[in-house]
Amino acid sequence: MTVHLIKHAAKDADVTFAARVSTQGGESRFIEASDKDAGLINYLMRDRHGSPFEHTSMTFYIEAPIFVAREFFRHRTGWSYNEESGRYKELKPVFYVPGPERNLVQVGKPGAYVFEPGTASQYTLSSDTMAHAYKAAYSHYKLLLNDGIAREVARMVLPVGIYTSFYATCNARSLMHFLGLRTTDPESKFPSFPQREIEMVAEGMEKTFSELMPITYGAFQKNGRVAP
C-alpha cells in the first residue's frame, strides 16, 4: 500500500479560527494554535461541534488493490476522488498478496468475526494459488488486448486484487470519520471491524494527520476516536 500526502491546507489553527467566529465574530487570520486552543479543540470534539474541523484540506495519493478502493469510495461526504481508469489505460500487472503477518482464517459469525493466523501450509497454498490466479487473469487480459478487444472490455477478467491508484481529498472531519470506521484501536469508543488491507491505508493517513494537526489528533484520541 502506498499513501503519500500530496498537498494540504490543514493545521490546528484552522479549526480554532473558524470556531471563534461563532463567539467573537470578525476576521481572525495568522493565528497559530496555542495552549488555549487545545482546550477549545477538545471542547469542540467532545461536544460534537464538527463544522470547524471542515475548513481544512488534505490530498493523498494512494496505491491499493481494487477491493480496498471499493470500500474507500463508499465514503461520500467530504471526500473527492480521481482514480486510474481501466477504460483509458492498460493496467499494469501489480497484484496484492497478503504478507505473513496477515491473519488468514476467519472464525465466528457475521458481526463478531475474529481473524487468526493460518498454518504454514495455508500461507504457502494461498500465496501460490493467488499468484497462479493473478498470472492467469493477466495473461487472459493481454490475450484480449492483443486480439484488438477494447481495454474497457478486456479488463473485465482482471481480479479485484490488482492495484489501482487514486487521489483522495478530504477534510479533518471526514478523515476522522473514515479513521473511526476503518481502523481498530483500543481507544475507540465504538469498535469497528475493517478489513485489514483498508486499515493499512488508514494507518498511513492517520500518521500524516497526527503530524499535520497534532492537537486535533490528540483530541480525537482522547474522545474515543469518534468524529465530531
Added chain:
Amino acid sequence: MTVHLIKHAAKDADVTFAARVSTQGGESRFIEASDKDAGLINYLMRDRHGSPFEHTSMTFYIEAPIFVAREFFRHRTGWSYNEESGRYKELKPVFYVPGPERNLVQVGKPGAYVFEPGTASQYTLSSDTMAHAYKAAYSHYKLLLNDGIAREVARMVLPVGIYTSFYATCNARSLMHFLGLRTTDPESKFPSFPQREIEMVAEGMEKTFSELMPITYGAFQKNGRVAP
C-alpha cells in the same frame, strides 16, 4: 443486468408542491399534477431550480458486474447504497460476457473514442477467453475457501466481471444527474461517453423514471437532459 424498482415516493406533484412553497408559502397536500404543473416543472428545469426535484425517493435493486458498480458508486450526492459483501458471504459464479450487440473495438483517442463491432472471430475469441478466465478465477477462489482461507482474502482473485447486487436510493434530481452522465442520447445538450454496461443499467432506471414522473421526464428531455 437487473434493474427493479423496489419502492418509491416519487410523483410529479411532489415537485410542484415543493416549488409552490416559495411563491405561495403554506402547506399544500394531496395535489395531483395538472396541465398547469407541466409549465411550472418545465420552468424549474430550464432555469435550474433543482431543489424542488429532491423531495422524491426511488429505491432500486440492481444486479450488475463489479466494474459497473465501481462506476455507479462514484455518484455521491443524493445517493445511498448497500451492496452484497464478499467479506460476509461466498460470491456466486455469475459473470458478465458481452453480447453480440456490444461493440468490442475501440477506435480513436481519449475523450473521442468510438466503438465499433468486432469481427466474428473477435467475438468468438473474446467470449471463449472470458469464459476461461472466469472459470479459472472461480476455481482458484473455491480452492482458497476450501483450504480455510477467509472469504475476504479468497475473493481477491475474483474478477471485476463477476456480478454483485445492491440497493441504490436516489431522488429525481440525483437520478437525472446520473442519467445525463451515464447515457448517450441524441437529445443531450452535453455529450457523454459512458461504458455501454452502465448505460444498460441507466436505461432500465430511465424507463422506470419516465413512468413514475412523466411530466418531469418530459421536461428533462426537452431541456437537453441536463439535471437542474
Added chain:
Amino acid sequence: MTVHLIKHAAKDADVTFAARVSTQGGESRFIEASDKDAGLINYLMRDRHGSPFEHTSMTFYIEAPIFVAREFFRHRTGWSYNEESGRYKELKPVFYVPGPERNLVQVGKPGAYVFEPGTASQYTLSSDTMAHAYKAAYSHYKLLLNDGIAREVARMVLPVGIYTSFYATCNARSLMHFLGLRTTDPESKFPSFPQREIEMVAEGMEKTFSELMPITYGAFQKNGRVAP
C-alpha cells in the same frame, strides 16, 4: 411551531432489506419487520452501520421562525429543502413570542449555559417589547412596499422572529443525526445544547419518526441517541 409529515417511504423493514443484501445478496421485497429484525437493527445502530438507514424518505412541512430555519438549514447531508421566499411573496405578519414555559435567562459561560425562568416582570417586559418591535418592523415593511420598493428589498427590515414555512426531506439516518444534536434528552450519550425553539420542532419530528419506525427509534434510544 408546526410540524406535519407530508409523505414518507419509511418503515423498519426498509432498513433490514437493505442490510441483508450485504450478507445474503439478492433481492428481498415485501418483508415486514419481525422480532428477528429488531436484533439486526440494534446491531446496525450499535456498530454504526449507517447506510441501511438511508433507504427511507420522510417529507415534513414546517412553520417556524427564521432564526430556527437558519439553524435547521445548517444540516446539509441527507437533507433537501424548499422554503417560502421573501423575494417572491409578501410575508405575513406572524411572529414568534416565547411562551411562559420558556426559560428566558441565560446563566453560565459558553459551552455550559443553563437557562432559568425569568421573573414575572421579565416575562411581561419581553413580551411587550417583542410585540412592539415586531409591529414596528412590519409597519416599516408595509411602508416600503406601499411606496413601490421591491419585496426583496423591503424584507430587509423584517426580524428573524417572523415565521417562515418550508418543506424538509430527510432519511432516517440524517434525521437521527439532527435529533441527536437538536434535542436534549437524558438518554443521550453526547449532551447537546440546542436553542429551545429548534428543539420544539425536533420533538415534533421525533414523535412522527417514533411512530413510523418504532424498532429503529427504539434502537436509537437504546444506543445513546447517536446516529449510526
Added chain:
Amino acid sequence: MTVHLIKHAAKDADVTFAARVSTQGGESRFIEASDKDAGLINYLMRDRHGSPFEHTSMTFYIEAPIFVAREFFRHRTGWSYNEESGRYKELKPVFYVPGPERNLVQVGKPGAYVFEPGTASQYTLSSDTMAHAYKAAYSHYKLLLNDGIAREVARMVLPVGIYTSFYATCNARSLMHFLGLRTTDPESKFPSFPQREIEMVAEGMEKTFSELMPITYGAFQKNGRVAP
C-alpha cells in the same frame, strides 16, 4: 459586503494532476500548469468531468447581511460554514442599506422579474425608513438584553438586514456551481436571477477565483459558466 480569501490550496495544476491519474495512473507531483494543461482543463469543463476540480480548497471570510447568508447557506455540497452566533455573542448594530446604484423597483412576474431604478424620492424614503426600522429594532434588542433576557431570545427582534460574518470553505467545482447560480453574466448559457446583494458577494469571490486559477476560470467562462 466583505469578501476576503483567508487561505487556499487551489491552483490550475491541481486539476490536471488529478485528471491525469485516470489516463496515466501513478503519482504526479510538483507539476506546474502549462499550455498543454489549458487544453485538458477546457476539455474537462466542456465534457463535464467535474471531479478533478474538487482537489482544491478555498476559505473565505465574508461579512454580509443575514438575508444574504440565508441564500448562501442553501449551497450544501462541497461547502463548509462557520458563522457568528447570536446565541453566543451580542450582535453589533451594523446594517445594510441599498446604495444609489441598487435598482429598487421590481417589474414583471415571478421567474421574469426586471429591476429598475427607483425615483429620487423612493431612494430617500427607503433609506430613511430602513434606517428608522433598524434603529428601532436595535434599541428593542438592547432593551431586552438590559433587562436580563438571554441573547438567543433578544435577537429575535433583529432584522435580516443586520450584518453577520462567516467562514466559507469550498472547492473549485462547488464555487463554480455557486457562481453560475448567483451571478448574472452575459456569457452564461443558463440565465440566473440572483438577488443583487448575494451577487455582490459572488463577484468578490469570482475575482479571487480568477486570480488563483486563471486557466480554470477561462474555461468556465468559455463554456457558458456551467459548473462541470
